Amino acid sequence: MxxxxxxxxxxxxxxxxxxxxxxxETTLRWSVEAELDRRGWRRSLAPAxxxxxxxxxxxxxxxxAAVDVLWSQVPEPRHRIxxxxxxxxxxxxxAAPGALLRRAAGGAYxxxxxxxxxxxxxxxxxDHGGGHxxxDHGGGHxxxDHGGGHxxxDHGGGHxxxDHGGGHxxxDHGGGHxxxDHGGGHxxxDHGGGHxxxDHGGGxxxxDHGGGxxxxDHGGGxxxxDHGGGxxxxDHGGGxxxxDHGGEVAGLPMASTGPDRDGLELDVLxxxxxxxxxxxxxxxxxxxxxxxxxxxxxxxxWLDVGLLPPPRPHPDARASALDRLARFxxxxxxxxxxxxxRRARDGLLAGTDPERAQRLAQAVARRVRRSRTLSWTxxxxxxxxxxxxxxxxxxxxxxxxxxxxxxxxxDEWPATSxxxxxxxxxxAEIGSARLIVASLDVVPVPAQSAPEHAHA
Amino acid sequence: MPEQTLAGAWGMAPAVLGVVVVGLFLxxxxxxxxxxxVAGAPRxxxxxFRSSARLLVEQRRTTLAPDRLLWRLGCAAVPVLALLSLxxxxxxxxxxxxxxxxxxxxxxxxxxxxxxVWLIGWGPNAVHALxxxxxxxxxxxxxxxxxxxxxxxxxLAAGSLRTTDILATQQGLWFVVTMPxxxxxxxxxxxxxxxxxxxxxxxxPDIAGGVTSEVSGVDRLLVEAGRAVFLGATxxxxxxxxxxxxxxxxxxxxxxHLLKTLAVIAALVWLGRRLPVLRPDRTVEVGWVVxxxxxxxQALVVAxxxxxxxxx
Amino acid sequence: xxxxxxxxxxxxxxxxxxxxxxxxxxxxxxxxxxxATFALLASFLAVAGVLLAFDLVYLAVVTALMMTIEMxxxxxxxxxxxxxxxxxxPMTMVHNTKGSAIVGAGAFVVLTAGIWTIxxxxxxxxxxxxxxxxxxxxxxxxxxxxxxMIGIALFATILAGTVLATARGxxxxxxxxxxxxxxxxxxxxxxxx
Numbered sequence: 001m002x003x004x005x006x007x008x009x010x011x012x013x014x015x016x017x018x019x020x021x022x023x024x025e026t027t028l029r030w031s032v033e034a035e036l037d038r039r040g041w042r043r044s045l046a047p048a049x050x051x052x053x054x055x056x057x058x059x060x061x062x063x064x065a066a067v068d069v070l071w072s073q074v075p076e077p078r079h080r081i082x083x084x085x086x087x088x089x090x091x092x093x094x095a096a097p098g099a100l101l102r103r104a105a106g107g108a109y110x111x112x113x114x115x116x117x118x119x120x121x122x123x124x125x126x127d128h129g130g131g132h133x134x135x136d137h138g139g140g141h142x143x144x145d146h147g148g149g150h151x152x153x154d155h156g157g158g159h160x161x162x163d164h165g166g167g168h169x170x171x172d173h174g175g176g177h178x179x180x181d182h183g184g185g186h187x188x189x190d191h192g193g194g195h196x197x198x199d200h201g202g203g204x205x206x207x208d209h210g211g212g213x214x215x216x217d218h219g220g221g222x223x224x225x226d227h228g229g230g231x232x233x234x235d236h237g238g239g240x241x242x243x244d245h246g247g248e249v250a251g252l253p254m255a256s257t258g259p260d261r262d263g264l265e266l267d268v269l270x271x272x273x274x275x276x277x278x279x280x281x282x283x284x285x286x287x288x289x290x291x292x293x294x295x296x297x298x299x300x301x302w303l304d305v306g307l308l309p310p311p312r313p314h315p316d317a318r319a320s321a322l323d324r325l326a327r328f329x330x331x332x333x334x335x336x337x338x339x340x341x342r343r344a345r346d347g348l349l350a351g352t353d354p355e356r357a358q359r360l361a362q363a364v365a366r367r368v369r370r371s372r373t374l375s376w377t378x379x380x381x382x383x384x385x386x387x388x389x390x391x392x393x394x395x396x397x398x399x400x401x402x403x404x405x406x407x408x409x410x411d412e413w414p415a416t417s418x419x420x421x422x423x424x425x426x427x428a429e430i431g432s433a434r435l436i437v438a439s440l441d442v443v444p445v446p447a448q449s450a451p452e453h454a455h456a
Numbered sequence: 457m458p459e460q461t462l463a464g465a466w467g468m469a470p471a472v473l474g475v476v477v478v479g480l481f482l483x484x485x486x487x488x489x490x491x492x493x494v495a496g497a498p499r500x501x502x503x504x505f506r507s508s509a510r511l512l513v514e515q516r517r518t519t520l521a522p523d524r525l526l527w528r529l530g531c532a533a534v535p536v537l538a539l540l541s542l543x544x545x546x547x548x549x550x551x552x553x554x555x556x557x558x559x560x561x562x563x564x565x566x567x568x569x570x571x572x573v574w575l576i577g578w579g580p581n582a583v584h585a586l587x588x589x590x591x592x593x594x595x596x597x598x599x600x601x602x603x604x605x606x607x608x609x610x611x612l613a614a615g616s617l618r619t620t621d622i623l624a625t626q627q628g629l630w631f632v633v634t635m636p637x638x639x640x641x642x643x644x645x646x647x648x649x650x651x652x653x654x655x656x657x658x659x660x661p662d663i664a665g666g667v668t669s670e671v672s673g674v675d676r677l678l679v680e681a682g683r684a685v686f687l688g689a690t691x692x693x694x695x696x697x698x699x700x701x702x703x704x705x706x707x708x709x710x711x712x713h714l715l716k717t718l719a720v721i722a723a724l725v726w727l728g729r730r731l732p733v734l735r736p737d738r739t740v741e742v743g744w745v746v747x748x749x750x751x752x753x754q755a756l757v758v759a760x761x762x763x764x765x766x767x768x
Numbered sequence: 769x770x771x772x773x774x775x776x777x778x779x780x781x782x783x784x785x786x787x788x789x790x791x792x793x794x795x796x797x798x799x800x801x802x803x804a805t806f807a808l809l810a811s812f813l814a815v816a817g818v819l820l821a822f823d824l825v826y827l828a829v830v831t832a833l834m835m836t837i838e839m840x841x842x843x844x845x846x847x848x849x850x851x852x853x854x855x856x857x858p859m860t861m862v863h864n865t866k867g868s869a870i871v872g873a874g875a876f877v878v879l880t881a882g883i884w885t886i887x888x889x890x891x892x893x894x895x896x897x898x899x900x901x902x903x904x905x906x907x908x909x910x911x912x913x914x915x916x917m918i919g920i921a922l923f924a925t926i927l928a929g930t931v932l933a934t935a936r937g938x939x940x941x942x943x944x945x946x947x948x949x950x951x952x953x954x955x956x957x958x959x960x961x
Contacts, residue, residue, distance in 0.1 A: 011509030040495070040503075045665040046584075048517060048672040051510070075672040076515040104513050261954050271583050278661045293587045333660045333733025335494045373654070377735045380956050429955060430587055431735055434662035526802055556900035557826040564833040570840040571809060578802055578843075593844050600837065617826075617900060741957030 005105070012100045015051035016044040018074065020067055020276050022057030023283045023302070023444040024309035029056055030323060031086050034346040035093060037339075045278050047073035052096050053080045060304025063283055066275050077103035258291065261427065266291040273433070275303050279331035281442045283308075284418075286425065286433070293430045300418040308444040319345045321404035322361060324441070325368065328398055331438040332378060337371075340364040344405070358407070365402035374398075382424050382436035394439040416440045462550045475552045479542045482688025483681055486721055490652075490684075493729045504684075508677055516673035519580040527579020531675040533572035534682030541565035542689040546619050546696050548710040558619045559607045562693060566603070566649045569686070570596045573651070573658065573667055576679060580670035588666025591736050592658035595648055598743030603645035605751035606638035609758050610697040613767045619693075623701040625767055630700040634761060637754040639698040641747055643724055646690030648739075650683045653728030657736045691720040773821070780821040788814035801846045809839040826900040 017036055021029040032054065036043060044050040047070050059067055071080055079099040081092050260266040273286040288298040302308055314320045322345035329338035341364045347357025368374060375395055382394040403410050421442060425433035462471040487504035495503075518524065544551050544558035555561060570593060577589020611617045613635070614625040622631075632639045648655035651667075659666040671679055695701060695716035702709030704716075761767065773781065791811035795804045812835035819828035896902040907915055941951035950956075 007509055008513055011506055011513055014503075014506060015510070040497075040499075045661050046669040048670050049665065049668070049676065051514070073517070075517040077513065269583065277664055290583065293590060329732070331662050333654075333656055333662065334731070336496065336729050337732070339494070339496055371732070373731045373734070376958070377732060377738050427954065429735075429737060431591075431657070431660065431662045432737075523800065523802060526806060529806075555825040555829075556898045557829050560826060560829040560833065564829045564836070567833045567836040567840075571806070571836050574840055574843065575802075575806070590844060593840055597837075597841070737955050738958030741959050745957075745959055 008104055009097075009101060012051070012077070012104060013097050014039070014041050015079075015097060015100055016042050016049055017052045017054050018044045018047055018050035018070065018276075020053065020055045020059070020063075020070070021282050022055070022059045022063060023281070023304075024312075025057035026314060026320075026323070028083065028086060030319070030345065030349065032056060032083070032089060033342060034349075035089055037342065037346070039093065041093075043278075047071075048075065050074050051078060051100055053078065055080070055082045057084060060307040062303040063275060066303065070276060077101075079103065258289065258296075260291045261294055261296075268296075271295075273430075277434075279327040279438045280434070281437070281444070283444060284437075284442060286421070286437070288425070288433075290430065295425055295428055295430060295433050298422040298425045298433075300422045302418070302444050311443040316348065318361065318405055318407060319348045321401040322348070322364075325364070325398065325401045325405055328401070328435070328438040329368070331434050332374065334374070337364055337368055340367075341405070362406040365406035369399050369402040378435055378439075381428065381432045382439060394435050397439040397441075416442055418442075461554045462547065462552045465550060471552055475542055475547065476539055478547055478692075479539045479685045479689060480681075482542075482692060482717065482721075483538075483684035485718065486684040486687045486691070486725065487680075489722055489725045490729070493725050508681070511673055511677035511680075514673040514676075516675055517670075519582055519670055522581045523579045526575045528675065530572045530575025530579060531671060531678045534569065534576070534679050535685060536682075537565045537569050537572060538682045538685035538689060541686065542692070544619055545689055545692045546623055546701055546713070547692075548713070549620070549623065549702050551619055554618060554620060557617045559611050559617045563604055563607055566646075566686075567596075567600070569649055576671065577658070577667040582670050584663040584665070584669045585667055587663050588658040588660075588669070591660075591663075592651060592667065594740055595651070595655065595657060595736050595743075598740040599645045599648045599747075602641045602743060602747035602751045603649075605748070605755055606635075606642040606645065607697070609635050609638040609751070609755045612755060613758050613762060615762070615767075619696055622697055623703075626700045627703055630698065630703070632698040634766070635698065635754055635758055637750055638758075639694065641751055642697070643690065643694050643720065646687065646694070647724060647728060650686040650690070652683060652687055653725070654731040654734045655739070656733050657739075660733045662733075687724070688717075688721065691724065692717045694720050777821045777823075781818050784814045784817040784821065787811075788818070802843060805839050805843040805846065809835060812836075812839070824899055826903055 019029065019032065021032075033043075047053075051074070053067070053071050053074055055067055071078075074080075077100045079096050081096060083089055083092060257265045258268045269290040271288060271290045273288070274280055274282075274284045276282055283303045284300060285303060286295075286298060286300050288295040290296075322341045326338045326341035326345065329335075329341060340360060344357050344361035344364055347353060347360060350357075378394050378398070380393065382397075383392065400410050421437060421440060424436050424440070428436060462474065465471070466474065484504050487507075488501045491503045492498050492501065541562050543553055544555070544561050551558065573592045574589040577585045577587070577592065579585075610622055610631055613631060614622040616622065616625075625631075644655075647653050651658040657666070659668045663669065668676060668679055692713070695713055699716045699720070700712075701716070702713040704712035707715075788811045791807050791814060794807040795811070798804050798807055813832055816828045816832040816835070819831060822828075938946060941953060942948045943952075950960075
């Protein structure tokens with residue numbers, strides 16, 4: 001027993017951290033990243049991989065709601081830390097493994113975790129603010145708990161339970177649905193409400209395991225939140241035109257098909273990237289239609305537009321550029337270069353060995369600038385139109401940061417507006433879109449009413 | 457049947473256990489080297505153990521409306537396939553079982569990995585995971601043919617699809633000398649199959665971890681361990697097919713094979729981590745347009761050499 | 769025939785045969801694209817297992833290899849058009865249920881009757897030491913011409929299918945006079961061409 005306890009202490013002594021930096025808390029994020037690097041704690045890409053949710057600063061109501069969703073997706077044992085100032089940092093991080101350990105030792109995790117479907121209820125009001133899209137449908141999810149029987153269905157030949165009609169009260173998960181799907185009837189798509197598959201992940205699994213031992217996530221639901229895990233509407237194209245309005249899958253409305261780039265009728269999945277993603281400006285939400293992995297009908301907005309701090313560039317332009325570079329390299333999947341950029345940034349800020357930091361900064365800038373692989377893989381995307389400059393692409397912007405980072409003077413360049421961002425990612429593959437956004441200097445500026453994306 | 461198999465020599469159960477142990481060892485080596493290179497500090501060696509323990513403590517999570525059966529199946533299949541592919545890799549000069557189509561077996565395990573990884577992407581009902589699954593298939597399609605040709609080239613020179621026969625043929629000259637393209641393509645293709653390093657697009661940070669973005673706890677452990685074991689198995693297979701396996705002076709054969717395997721792994725990780733993730737829409741075209749003809753020419757060269765009795 | 773096999777192999781053949789049929793039925797019973805596809809794959813893998821039990825390693829492994837790739841690609845194409853991750857939207861996997869049931873049952877009866885009524889030849893000579901080599905020599909020796917023709921025909925079919933399915937032709941990519949230096953593609957590939 002003692003051995004197991006020790007093993008657990010050892011295992012949790014280097015937890016993974018999901019960082020949420022509230023807009024304007026850049027310097028706090030830098031010191032947190034430096035501290036995490038010093039401790040050898042890795043940052044996670046998604047809530048599924050996190051033990052600790054570290055919120056830097058005071059999120060506004062919309063971002064706070066998004067963070068709550070993220071928090072609901074972090075698997076147990078988990079620990080949430082809100083840091084407001086640098087001084088408290090070391091102490092709270094020191095305490096974190098202990099907190100995780102207590103939760104892990106506690107065994108059955110208290111089930112304060114909201115059901116994923118409960119987030120579906122918050123949408124209507126939030127939709128304009130940009131919160132969780134995809135989480136519509138009024139609070140009625142009573143019917144969603146359907147004890148254990150459900151699990152059985154899941155494996156049994158693969159029928160999910162079904163529901164009729166838009167309201168969730170009526171999810172009959174009894175045996176009744178068996179008949180529905182095989183029974184040939186299932187052109188049933190014309191029930192207007194459709195039969196949705198209602199395998200409510202989270203809810204039922206937790207029940208089966210008694211203590212609620214499964215984390216929940218809204219892969220489907222909570223679009224905005226984590227990794228765009230979601231989808232406002234998922235749709236089954238073929239012949240389901242009629243269902244678009246009433247149809248839902250697991251509480252998610254159905255979308256419809258639309259013409260795609262190559263002249264096909266592909267399904268349109270409504271997604272929102274952000275507000276929290278690796279290397280992504282926290283608080284930015286990019287809503288778009290996704291066909292395959294191509295984004296169309298993109299629109300951007302900031303969460304908590306009214307509360308955004310005025311943009312104030314960091315006095316140390318080189319450290320800023322190195323940070324930008326590090327975040328871009330994170331997105332580009334180049335961890336060693338990103339690590340070096342971060343070390344150079346921290347070295348410049350610490351000021352203890354400026355020579356060394358300088359050398360490191362120049363080395364990483366040179367490495368990135370000269371990388372043929374990077375220019376091959378990230379070239380030719382994100383070119384701004386001639387009205388904004390001479391067809392400058394992702395690579396040119398990254399190289400400009402390299403110049404700043406290694407101490408060369410560069411011309412000022414105009415900040416990118418959200419509309420520019422949306423225009424650039426239009427028609428881009430999702431990975432390219434991420435690279436484009438990471439390469440842009442998107443700073444939170446209070447925006448005028450963001451256009452709701454129209455959807456065919 | 458010239459060689460005796462591991463199963464024949466040790467009995468089935470100990471042989472299987474031995475292969476599993478070797479697989480896990482190789483996987484740990486890959487993970488430790490990888491961590492050390494990424495963190496820039498040599499202390500990475502214990503981190504894979506710690507991460508594994510952490511994932512065992514962690515809860516498995518689920519998502520809204522997942523296809524749980526297929527999802528879990530995919531997660532469990534990854535390490536199983538990795539270990540099965542190791543069954544035809546010679547360990548100490550012998551394979552766990554010896555079939556007349558070892559190379560095709562190895563290839564089939566990688567193909568089954570397509571299905572498994574795609575399921576991991578599909579199961580959780582989430583955009584990033586699904587995108588990762590699609591990326592893996594696109595990547596796999598582009599690498600499958602060059603990889604097959606690379607494997608077949610080694611078999612062609614030996615006149616057999618049996619790995620032990622290929623080992624025996626190389627006692628004079630390592631195959632890498634006459635088939636460098638096949639060697640490089642094999643190692644790179646295997647990195648692509650383990651979606652690791654520059655070929656990690658299916659699990660890349662730009663899609664928040666892609667296929668791995670929704671898995672946690674023991675599921676994540678299975679997937680990550682499977683990837684590492686796959687890379688380790690590839691290192692061992694590359695050493696056996698192209699670097700002469702256990703051929704070498706002074707030291708006993710198995711030690712040579714281990715050293716060569718570790719060298720392949722170290723070189724792969726060191727090189728791979730110097731590069732950013734390659735976007736699939738770029739690599740796929742290279743796979744089809746460059747690598748397929750290149751590996752075919754390589755096979756042709758080897759075929760001509762075989763006809764001239766070069767390998768006899 | 770089965771008498772040549774060991775008890776284990778016979779048991780495996782029977783068991784895997786049942787699995788193959790059951791998984792095949794499951795294709796028509798499950799109500800999601802992904803599950804139908806993978807039920808079909810399970811069926812093929814069971815058949816590969818049967819071949820393995822017969823000690824036809826090459827055929828078994830190639831069956832697994834080919835069918836896995838095929839099913840994976842099929843899944844992508846089916847689901848690319850219905851982007852419902854996890855595919856929980858139930859749907860029927862068969863059209864014309866009655867007709868296909870009749871055809872399927874008829875084929876099953878004919879084949880089964882054939883298996884038990886045909887006077888199968890008995891083996892003459894010894895088992896080959898290496899069935900893979902024997903297979904290769906059979907295919908690449910006397911049947912070389914046939915295999916070549918089939919290969920070329922299949923390849924031509926693939927190309928033709930792709931050409932027919934592609935909306936964009938070279939005039940769209942390179943301009944009406946095919947003079948553009950770089951083709952106009954929605955997403956440029958990895959090669960400078």
